[in-house]
Amino acid sequence: MDNILISGAASGIGAATARLFHQRGWKVGLLDVNAEALARLSAELGNAWFVALDVTDRAAVNEALADFCGKHQGQLRLLFNCAGVLRFGKFEEISLDEHMRILNINVLGLLQLTYLAFGYLKATANAQVINMGSASGLYGTPDMASYSASKFAVRGLTEALDLEWERHGIRVGDLMPPFVRTPMVSSQTFEPPALRRLGVNLAAEDIAEAVWQQSQGAAVHRPISLQFSLLYWLGQITPAPLTRWMMALINRP
Structure with a gap:
């Protein structure tokens, strides 16, 4: 039976x-820092395996992987890197510690x-890694600079590993949605112009379905929503100045 390990699962x-x-x-295996929410979700899913941890804690991550994969003959069919944090605001008005926290967790x-x-992953047939990318990994997004930088890093790592790990039979891809209606977005106190202009038109369930589609396919990048898909593919064929102009238009005050 296939198995999936999800960070940021709470x-x-x-x-x-x-x-x-x-x-x-x-x-299903569940990882997150929120132990209480993980326990509730585990119970909802018939006592699914879970461990509360910080993904930056190497020893805890290593131990959790050994435990979960050990229950599945040392195999891992799909790793979904979903853990991440976000902060909207002017770059200089966000503390340096918060910028570092975003990069530490997201990258x-x-x-x-x-x-x-x-x-x-190497020990598993058809193994796959799916990383939680973002539309802000296509072009730097004002008022979310460090988050955008983190998603550029995710995009680069995804592309490199998909080529490098092909020899091991491991596919690596990412999802690139615009704004999604989640607690991470709804809890923000600052509203970037891009969010106001584009709106929040995706729900968490839409992205979950995209994870499923990605698990059945081999795309390196999976842009999500018609709106962003058009922008993504336009960005692949248009000169950089035009892409910058489009982003400036979206993000104007």
Whole structure:
């Protein structure tokens, strides 16, 4: 039976993905810092395996991987790197500690979990890594600079590993949605012009369905929503100045 390990599983996209894959017969593993929410979700999913941890804690991640994969003959069919944090605001008005926290979790935590999972992925037929990217990984987005930078890093890592790990039979891809209706977005106190202009038209369940589609396909990048898909593909064929002009238009006050 296929298994999936999800970081950031306690709420939002991670929780919606856990529910969907559980409904479709997969064995689900849950990781998050929120122990109480994880326990509730685990009970909802028939006592699904879970561990409360910080993805930047190497020892805890290593131990959790060994425990979960050990229950599945040392194999891991799908790793979904969904853990992440976000902060809207003017770059200079956000503390340096908060900028570092965003990069530590969104980039280094993702990199660490992927690195430590390699042996289990390599031992599994049709193994796959799906990273939570973003539309803000296409072009730098004002008022979310460090988050945007983190998603550029995720995009680069995804592209590199998809080529590098092909020899091991491991596919690596990412999802690139615009704004999604999750607690991470709704809890923000600052509204960027891009959010006001584009709106929040996706729910966590929409992204969970995209995770499912990605698990059945081999796309490196999966732009989500017609609106962003058009922008993404336009960005692949138009000169950089035009892409910058479009982003400036979207983000004007």
